[in-house]
Amino acid sequence: MKFINTTKAPKAIGPYSQAVLVGNMLFISGQIPIDPETNELFEGNIEDKTDLVLNNLKNIIEEAGFTISDVAKVTIYLKDMINFTKVNEVYSGFFGEHRPARAVVEVSNLPKNVDIEIDAICVKEGD
Template sequence: MEFLQPENAPRAIGPYSIAVKSNGFIFISGQLPIIPETGELIKGDIKKSTLVILKNIKNILEESGSDINKIVKINVYMIDISKFSEFNEVYSEFFGDHRPARAVVQVAKLPKDADIEIEAIAEG
C-alpha cells in the first residue's frame, strides 16, 4: 500500500491521505473544489466547482501513473441536487465517452461548507 500526496493537488484537510494506491487501484479521497495553487475554495458555482474537482482528480491520477480513462467508480456528494443538470453537463463534457460507474447523492453538509465533493476509484 502506498499513500500518495501529488504536488499538483490540494492538501488533505484532515488526518487522511489524498489518495492510496493498493492492489492495482488508486483510491482518491473526496475532493472539494479547491484550487491547489491558492487554496481557494470555489462556492456558489456548481459548474466551476465540478470542473475544479475533476481537474484535481485528473492531476492526482496522472501524477500517480494513471489517467481519467482508468476511473472505474465515482461518488458525488452535493448539498443541492437541484443543481444536478448543471453538474452533469460539466461531468459529461469532461469524461466524453468514458462512463465510469457513478452515484450522486444529496447531503446536508460538506466539509468547509463546500457545495460538492467527489471521490474516485481508478485502475493504477
C-alpha cells in the same frame, strides 16, 4: 500500499491522503473546490466548482500513473440536488465517452460548507 500526494491538487484538510495506491487500484479521497495554488476555497458557480474538483482529481490520478480512462467508480456528493443537471453537463464533458460507474448523493453538509465533493476509484488493467 503507497500514499499519493501532489501539489497539483489541494492539500488534505484532515488526517488522510489525497489517494492510496493498492496493487492496481487507486482510491482517491473526496475532493472539494479548493484551488491547489492557494489552498483557498474557490468561489464561483457550480459548473466552475465541478470543473475544478474534476481537474484536481485528474491531477491526483496522473500523479499516481493512471489516466481518466482508468476511473472505474465515481461518487458525487451534492448539498442540493437542484445542481444535478449542471454538474452532469460538466461531468459528461470531462469524461467524454468514458462511462465509469457512478452514484450521486444529496447530503446535508460537506467539509467547509461547500456545494460539491467528488471521490473516485481507478483500476489499471494488467498487460
